[in-house]
Amino acid sequence: MTFGLVKHNNNSISAITSVGLTQGKMTLIKEQTASSSSSISFVDGTSSVVFDNTYPIYIFKFINIHTSQDNTIFQFNCSSDSGSNYNVTKTTTHFYAYHNEGGSDQFLTYAAASDLAQSTASQPLGIGLGSDNDQSLSGELSFFNPSDTSFVKHFFAKTNLSMYHEYNLNSYTGGYMNTTSAIDAIQFSMSSGNIDSGTIKLYGIKGS
């Protein structure tokens, strides 16, 4: 029995370094899975995280973020000192639509309790998260040009979650980190308790 030399584009397979495929421009930078985690942080230059001027656009995807404690807030904050302090000044907006499972209560409203005005506190991305086994939060946060030193740093997010009292909550958050210093780390947490489980993925988007 004989075997011919396997070739591709006239290279033996062991010598192939590229198959000529176009690389996608949305790059998965880092994926972290919560396991009773008090917080999840993405720090530029740490654990393979890139969060600098490599990409002009960053997107965090939240997949089934489950809280250990009922009626909590999923939130985030930023750091300009590589994660030593998560306390960047920000001004934000927050509004949401809700609807209960009973079909009797629905509304679209601005949420003044969840916005911030020149505050260093963490920014809510979803409130009233339920801790039932089947309840969680999903959504995404877009963050632009974090290492820029000329402009404030804009971001916006949309999430959907199952509330502790059996409501669907669709939330929209926008704002800016009011600093011209580079942002080099971001941290996600619950207002109380832990992130029991769930995945946060960080993607970078850039041109060629």
Added chain:
Amino acid sequence: MSIVKLNNRSVKDVTAFGSISSLGSLSHIATQTASSSASISFTSGIDSTYKEYIFYFVNLHPSSGSKFQFQGDTGTNTNYNQTITSTSFNAYHDEGDSYTAVEYRTDADQAQGTSFNDLTNYLVVDQSDSSLTGFLHIFNPSSTTFVKHFISTTQIMNGVSNFYSINNFHAGYFNTTTALTRFQFKFASGNIDSGQILLFGLN
């Protein structure tokens, strides 16, 4: 020794590897960088290749306080006056923590209008640290059956001394069944001093 197979054929018998064109779903088409630009136009690369196109706006800085707008056109036309019906709403909050709202803006929507469609409901101020970021999705621009839908989210700074964070939401359709092939972006007055617009196609 196990036999290496591809598509259930031993590799030595394979006559083609097939045509895998892309590993990722988001493909970069073009990037344009503003430099005191009256407008930025994308006039190529928008066709039937992708069902969805995404423009990303990165730190667009105006030469003077102004709304940011866009329009589309067909063929090689450069009038940028297609008929649009659209909606517009936003949330705002000032740094002084005195004013908040989520509101529909009737002055930033269109009903069968041919004007440039606003992508911000308030002026993007020309403070040195102020800019606009966001994205615009265009769906199936080459369709000759359907009107062409778009959805945009932008985030800006507005105000004088007391600055506001404003999160803008625009959506609508170009009410035409002619293929759209080009899009133009500009501030309603003044120039785009700096910033980038990136165009991607999504498979």
